Amino acid sequence: MTEWDEYKTLLHSLQEDILVTNTDGTIVKVSEATGKVYDVDVDDLMGRSVYDLEKEGLFTPLATPMVIESKERVTFVQTVADGKKLLVTGLPVFDEEGELFRVVSYSHDVTELMEIKSGMEEMTVEMERVRKELNRLKNQSEEKFIGKSDGMRKVLAIADQVAGVDANVLLLGESGVGKTQLANMIHDKSERREGPFIEVNCGAIPEALFEAELFGYEGGSFTGATKGGRKGFAEMASGGTLFLDEVGELSLQNQVKVLKLIQKKSFYPVGGRKELQSDFRLISATNRQLDKSVEQKQFREDLYFRLNVVPIIIPPLRERKEDITPLIHSFLDHFTSRYNRKRVLSREVLHDLNGLEWRGNVRELIxxxxxxxxxxxxxxxxxxxxxxxxRKNINSYSEVNNFEESLNRTLERVEKERLARAKQKFKTTTKMAEALGISQPSVVRKLKKHRIN
Known part of the structure; x- marks a missing residue:
């Protein structure tokens, strides 16, 4: 037996996929197991170029150019013609002068492991969606919409009416008034209620990552990307509602991307070449005055008109005093049940809480x-x-012996409080004037002075 025959016999006896090329990619040695892995005749591989075989679709990517470039061991996942996944390791072989003259590679079939990994990643995405859905239901139970006031009744009537159609809705109002909860309510009353409700906080995602988060990405498309890629919010929202919260915080660059998504309902994942479709209903929200942002060139006019098909303005809590007591009782019921503690508010506390400004709105009250x-x-x-x-805020409203402010300031506070309560109780300025003992023009002037609507 010749020396080569001995080496050849040893090579085939390993029952492993082993392939050896020279530096130009020509296959010079190959084991019989390699033919089984790639489903070809081993003799047909000898003398062939791995670059030609890649073009023919036998396998990709290649170990040879990676090893030549790095001159060290490389490991990567290779896809073969029948869709199998191989974990390939390429090794450099140097001659006596230290020059690279051979590349040896071997592989292991990891198709099943890759499928398990992909399944785990999909499960992770689904678990995240479920977690957000549970949080949505939790918030919904905590922040019920109380619509005793005229302002909130109008808001809820519009929300009910628009829930049955897929028109874009723009929710406007200060932070904490309940824009997210209203978006949830619209979704739950829509034909898409069985689909997902995907919330995207535009103000919380770094500008550089926004496109990847919204559209998803292919594996290896950027540093730190998950190898198997990841679905974006737009794809996850298909069949349901995409809620863009704090949309006014988007940069001009990302506004363009959102505009194209709304126009076409399609997108390309980062690093991807296949256009994906997504059938979602769009609801947006912001505490900014977008019309002024448009005037100041901080927000695109075309995007503004796309979002602002049905605007709904949620009034702040200080403008719907009738809702404060019902809200308090609703939250008391919720939290006494959650913490298993029986608690009620004294009349003094309930009265005083109704007199606060609640600059943090419903969220502050909760x-x-x-x-x-x-x-x-x-x-x-x-x-x-x-x-x-x-206590400090309450005392400034209710204590006549408060010497931390001027007498004029105290009188103004008392006057404003009396006017606000009269406005709640009486429907006309004439009846307010009779109750307060002043003229009707004085009532009108004082309401304007204190900006009580």
């Missing part, structure tokens, strides 16, 4: 009620149980 349930020791919550900041 946080305060939860805090009171958790920190109070007695079943009846008294003024002393309120946090210091709230």
């Amino acid at each position: 946080n305060l009620v939860e805090r009171l349930i958790v920190t109070s020791h007695n079943s009846i919550i008294e003024p002393d149980d309120l946090p210091d900041g709230y």
Whole structure:
């Protein structure tokens, strides 16, 4: 037996996929197992160029150019003609002068492992969607819409009417008024209620990552990308609702991308060449005045008109005082049940809370009620149980012996409070004037002075 025959016999006896090329990519040695892996005759591989075989679709990518470039061991996933996935390792072989003259590669079939990995990634995405859905339902139970006031009744009537169609909705209002909860309500009353509700916080995603988060990406499309790629929010929202919260925070560059998505309902994942379609209903929200942002060239006019098909303005809590007490009772019921603590508010606390400005709106009210349930020791919550900041604010409204401000300022506060309460109780300025003991023109002038609508 010749020396080559001995080496050849040893090579084939390993029962492993082993392939050896020279530096120009020509196959010089190959094991019999390699033919089984690629489903070809081993003799047909000898003397062939791996570059030609890649063009013919036998396998891709190649070990040879990677090893030549790095001159060290490389490991990567290779796809073969029948769709199998191989974990390939390429090794450099140097001659006596230290020059690279051979590349040896071997592989293991990891198709099943890759499928498991892909399944796990899809499961992770689905679990994230379920987590957001659970949070949505949790928030929905905590932040019920109370519509006693005229302003909220109008909002809820418009929301009910628009829920049955797929028109774009733009929710406007200060932070904490409940824009996310209203978006949820519209989704739950729509024909898409069985589909996903995908919330995208445009203000929380770094500008450089926004496209990848919205459209998804192919594996290896950028540094740090998941190898198997990832679905974006736009694809996840198909069949349901895509909610773009804080849309006014988008950069001009990302506004263009959102505009194209809305126009075509299609997109390309980052690093991808196949255009994907997504059938979603769009709801947007912002606490900014977008019309002014358009005037200041900070927001695209064409995108603004695309979003602003049906605008719904949610009034701040201070402009719907009738809703404060019902909201408090609703949140009390929720948190006493959650924490298994029986708590009620004293009349003094309930009265004082109705007199606050609530600059944090409904969200601030929720946080305060939860805090009171958790920190109070007695079943009846008294003024002393309120946090210091709230006691200070309340005292400035209700105590006549408050010497921390001027008399004129105290009188203005009292006047504003009396006017606001009269406005709640009486429907006309004439009846307000009779109750307050002043003329009707004085009522009109004072309401305008204190900006009470």
